[in-house]
Amino acid sequence: MAKILIVEDNEMNRDMLSRRLKRKGFEIEVAVDGQQGVEMASATMPDVVLMDMSLPVKDGWTATRELKANEATAGLKIISLTAHAMDGDRQKALAAGCDDYDTKPIDLKRLLGKIKALL
Amino acid sequence: MSEQQPSRRDSARLDILRQELLSPVVSVDGHADLLQGLIKNTDCLADLEKIKTAATQTRTLVAAMLAAETENLAETQRDNQRSGFRHDLRNSVGAISGYSEIILEELEDADELSEDTRVYLDHLQTDSNKLLDMLDTLFQDDHESGTDSESALDLDIHSVFDSFDRSEKEDTETITGRILVVDDNESNRNLLSHQLQQQGHEVSTVASGRQALDLIPESAPDLILLDLFMPEMNGFDVLREMHQDEALRAIPVIVITGLSDRSAAAKCIEAGAFDILLKPVNPVLLKARVAGCLERKAWHDKEQAYQQELEKSYTFIRKVFGRYISDEVVQEILEADDGMQLGGGKQQITIIMTDIRGFSMLSQELDPQDCVKMLNNYFGVMTPLIQKYDGVINEFLGDAILAIFGAPVVSDDHAQQAVACAIEMQQAMGEVNRNHHTWGLPSIEVGIAVNTGEVVVGNIGSENRSKYGIVGHHVNLTARIESFTVGGQVMVSEYTVAALGSPVTVATSLEVEAKGIKNRVKIHEITGIGAPYNLRLEQDEQTVLQLQQPLPVTFNLLSGKAIADEQVNGTLTAVAVDIAHLETAFELEVLNNLRMQLPTFEASEDDQIFSKVTGVVDDTPEQNKYIIKLTSAPLSARDYIRSLAVLPQQ
Known part of the structure; x- marks a missing residue:
């Protein structure tokens, strides 16, 4: 069973995403800010990290860079999620080391496709 | 004026945007309420609450975002601010669509999804998608096209405002009328009447509903501005009494109230009020509503006068023709399209x-x-x-x-x-x-x-x-x-x-x-x-009685109006009420008219006896026998002839 870490500060988004992915059979871990995200990713080694970018304490780009810089966690598959959906966001996320990029609100089908592609 | 216009147009632009953005949110709220009545599943009800929370957040964000648009900011600052609102809105709107999807899935799994529930949940999706689309395009024009070209929305705004400007120029004369202000509060009364007087209206005021009802029938104002809360008789009761009265019902009433309760407004409209104005009364709105109302009243009066004119001419036609024609025929003439021609x-x-x-x-x-x-x-x-x-x-x-x-x-x-x-x-x-x-x-x-x-x-x-x-x-x-x-x-x-x-x-x-x-x-x-x-027709069966003595007569034959000079002799042999048998050597024809003289009856020049030949009894030559009928004879002559007829019976 694939394990997914959701790093998301917005409570409703966290609630929705985790419930919907659980229904699809994934094991879900959640973190509420970038710092916690990095810690939990190192501790639980999920198959996929869904990383929000505008996060408190430590934003998503920094967290991603840290995880990718650390040898132990460099192999983690990270999908960047952002509600900004601006033109430059995708480049910015990929430059930080994200493996893929998607926008919010979540289109579950599309996101599942991206997750499966990385597994 | 020209300096004010852009800001008027800008604020109109924001008003329209607000309306555009909020209507899907209002729809989400409404459908969420409907769903609360349909869904029994407690987990789903909890998610529905989250949808309502998200809707409220969306509403607040839209208001804050549009308020921020009016701030005077540098471009980069503005872009950052817009981006922040856009981010937050995408999250709150996303929650609406996300939770509605979750509810849909859960009810489907539990096999508790009714048709109505599915339709309403679909609406939540549609509305949130609509909002997301709008957010995507909201400030795009600013970035893409600068100030040279305008968005479709701006074009719409300009077209409406240009029309406003034109109508202001055309409105050289505004309609005025006689207005009755009914309000127990003296300051309100004074302010309203001064405002209306400045607009050219003739204003009278009363301080209670009872006084208003006493005054209205004789003063017959064109418009009444009616306060709701008054001693003696409140405005609503005035409205209701006016509505009962055929003559008063036609006078338009605008209710002025501090009561912002919507059902109170609805009640007043139901009771016959033309419109509602909330206190404090905005003078621009007051002017517009009063003018609109007076215009309607003027049309109504014109129509009424025309109706009366028509009724009057119908009555006239009935009177003139009615003496000679049955009501049915008059009605037919009046109703026929070309009947009056x-x-x-x-x-x-x-x-x-x-x-x-x-x-x-x-x-x-x-x-x-x-x-x-x-x-x-x-x-x-x-x-x-x-x-x-x-x-x-x-x-x-x-x-x-x-x-x-x-x-x-x-x-x-x-x-x-x-x-x-x-x-x-x-x-x-x-x-x-x-x-x-x-x-x-x-x-x-x-x-x-x-x-x-x-x-x-x-x-x-x-x-x-x-x-x-x-x-x-x-x-x-x-x-x-x-x-x-x-x-x-x-x-x-x-x-x-x-x-x-x-x-x-x-x-x-x-x-x-x-x-x-x-x-x-x-x-x-x-x-x-x-x-x-x-x-x-019952045939006139007059019993012809033979005269014991034939009555000698002389007669002249009439030709047209002329009386022939030739005087002919004859005798009456039998008489009835107004017919007689005439024997004469002269040849007559049926329908010949005769003027007769009775030598035995004294008659003046005026009292002439006329008769008409109505039949031939016998036409042997030299002695013809005709039936004649008296067509015109003095009463005395008729009586005389009748006396000859009835005499033998006595």
Whole structure:
């Protein structure tokens, strides 16, 4: 069973995403800010990290860079999620080391496709 | 003005944006409420609450974002701010669509998804998608096209504001009227009346509902501004009382209230208020609503006046025509699209002409009052009969009646209606004479002629005095036929008989010449008409009594109006009530008119006796015997002749 870490500060988004992915059979871990995200990713080694970018304490780009810089966690598959959906966001996320990029609100089908592609 | 305009337009732009962005949110709220009534699943109900929370967040964010648009910011600052709002909105709107999807999935899994629930959940999705689309394009124009070109929204705003500007220029004169302000609060009253006076209105004020109701009927204002909360009688009760009253209901009322309760506003509108204005009254809105209201009232008044004018002319037409035409015919004329165009036209109609036999002579003998009484009695009996058969009395000429059938309202059976009418008129002479008998007045007889043909029908005369009438040689022919009739007869032309649908009983037939008609015209004495009328004239069965001594008479033959000089001798051998047998060596023809002198009866020059040959008893040469009927004779002469007839019985 694939394990997914959701790093998301917005409570409703966290609630929705985790419930919907659980229904699809994934094991879900959640973190509420970038710092916690990095810690939990190192501790639980999920198959996929869904990383929000505008996060408190430590934003998503920094967290991603840290995880990718650390040898132990460099192999983690990270999908960047952002509600900004601006033109430059995708480049910015990929430059930080994200493996893929998607926008919010979540289109579950599309996101599942991206997750499966990385597994 | 030109400096203010951009800001007016900018704020309009934001108003429209707010409206555009909020309507999907309002829809989400409404559908979430509906879903709360449908869904039983407690997990789903909790998610529904989250949707409502997200909707509230969205609403707050939209308001904050648009408020921020009015701030004067540097471009980068503005972009950052917009980006922040956009981010937050995408999250809150995303929650709406996300949770609705979750509810849909869970209910589907639990097999608890009703059709309504699915539809409403779909609406939540549609509404949130709509919002997301709008957020994506919201500030795009600013980035892509700078200030040179305008978005579709801006074009719309400009077109509306340009129209406003044009209408301001066109509005040189605003409608004004008499306005009654009803408010117990003196300051309100003063302010409103001053504002309205400045706008050119004539304003009166009262301080209570009771005073208003007392004043309204006589002052009849064009508009009432009504406060709701007042002592004595509140505004709502004033409204209701006004609505009960037919006359007051037409006066528009604008309710002015501090009560922002929506159901109160709805109640006032239901009770007949034209509009509601909230306190404190915005003077611009007040001006606009008052003008709108007065305009409506002016139109209503105009319509009312027109209606009254129409009603008046209808009443006039009824009055004028009603004397001669039945109500049904008047109604038909009024209702027909071209009914009032009584202009000329050729039309096939049937004409009735009646004449009281010997009336000119009778009128000389009678009191004028008795004469009028007699005529009124006669016309009074005949008029309803003519109307009964859809005839129109075209004219009363002295003692004569000219009635037409088949015009102004076209009918197919005017000929038989006229003949049936003529027969019933003869029958009704019994009633006429019974009245005469009661009053001690002599009996009268009428001869009735009926003719059918094409005549010119229409309003004939000058601008000032015109009447609906008929012209044509068939009118003259009818008069001619009438001159051949004796009392109690209905004489009908061959043209009428040809147009009849009902069978008739013909007593005698003759041929006569008439002006304007080339050939001799056959005329028939009709004594009865079959279905559907089934009318029959009782034949005048006068018992003819032989005179013991033949009565010598002299007579002159009349030709037209002229009396022949040649005086002829004869004798009356038998008499009845008004017929006699005349023996003479002179040769006469049926319908010859005679002026008779009775040597045994003293008569003045004026008291002439006229009779008409109605039949031939015997026409052996040198001694012809004819039946003559008295057509005009002084009462004394009639009495004298009658005395000869009844004498042998005594």
